[in-house]
Amino acid sequence: MxxxxxxxxxxxxxxxxxxxxxxxxxxxxxxxxxxxxxxxxxxxxxxxxxxxxxxxxxxxxxxxxxxxxxxxxxxxxxxxxxxxxxxxxxxxxxxxxxxxxLCFKRSQDFSLLGYCDADYVGDRWERKSTSGGCHFMGNCLVSWTSKRQSTIVLSTCEAEYNQLGIAAPNYSG
Structure with a gap:
């Protein structure tokens, strides 16, 4: 360089x-x-x-x-x-x-693992749900997020489905 x-x-x-x-x-x-x-x-x-x-x-x-x-x-x-x-x-x-x-320990494990979750109508004023997630590479946390969803949902299932769409876009398994 x-x-x-x-x-x-x-x-x-x-x-x-x-x-x-x-x-x-x-x-x-x-x-x-x-x-x-x-x-x-x-x-x-x-x-x-x-x-x-x-x-x-x-x-x-x-x-x-x-x-x-x-x-x-x-x-x-x-x-x-x-x-x-x-x-x-x-x-x-x-x-x-x-x-x-935050501790990032040396490792040869480069596997990527993600978690996501959402509440249902956590924002009582705007009636919107909150989404969150985190990603680990091996044992190390490398990213996290917590954000109010942009739309109003009608069920817990819909809130979770919205978060899944945010957490895993464009993956076709």
């Missing part, structure tokens, strides 16, 4: 686009410890008590008409105090997971 492009060797990559990178004989670990610490400092939450989950599984963010309006965010037009409390919970969760990251 040096014949075609002007290049210089700057040493081992340790930081890229906000990600910290640790390289070893076992593989590569990506993490955002520095960024998370800066985020907690920015919002003066360095000394907050950590929690084990970012939200209760049954809780749902709504427009919260009974909650005071505090500005703009998915609820950018109607940001309420209840939404800020949810963000603070997420920051408390991040405080407890500050040293976690």
């Amino acid at each position: 040096q014949d075609e492009f002007e290049m210089s060797m700057m040493g081992e990559l340790k930081f890229f686009l906000g990600l910290q990178i640790l390289q070893s004989d076992e593989g590569i670990k990506l993490h955002q410890t520095k960024y998370t610490k800066e985020l907690l400092k920015k919002f003066k939450m360095e000394d907050i008590k950590e929690i084990k989950t970012p939200m209760h599984p049954l809780s749902a963010l709504t427009l919260g008409e009974d909650s005071p309006n505090v500005g703009q965010m998915q609820f950018q037009v109607e940001l309420r105090e209840v939404h800020l409390k949810a963000v603070k919970k997420i920051l408390r969760y991040l405080k407890g997971t500050i040293n976690l990251g």
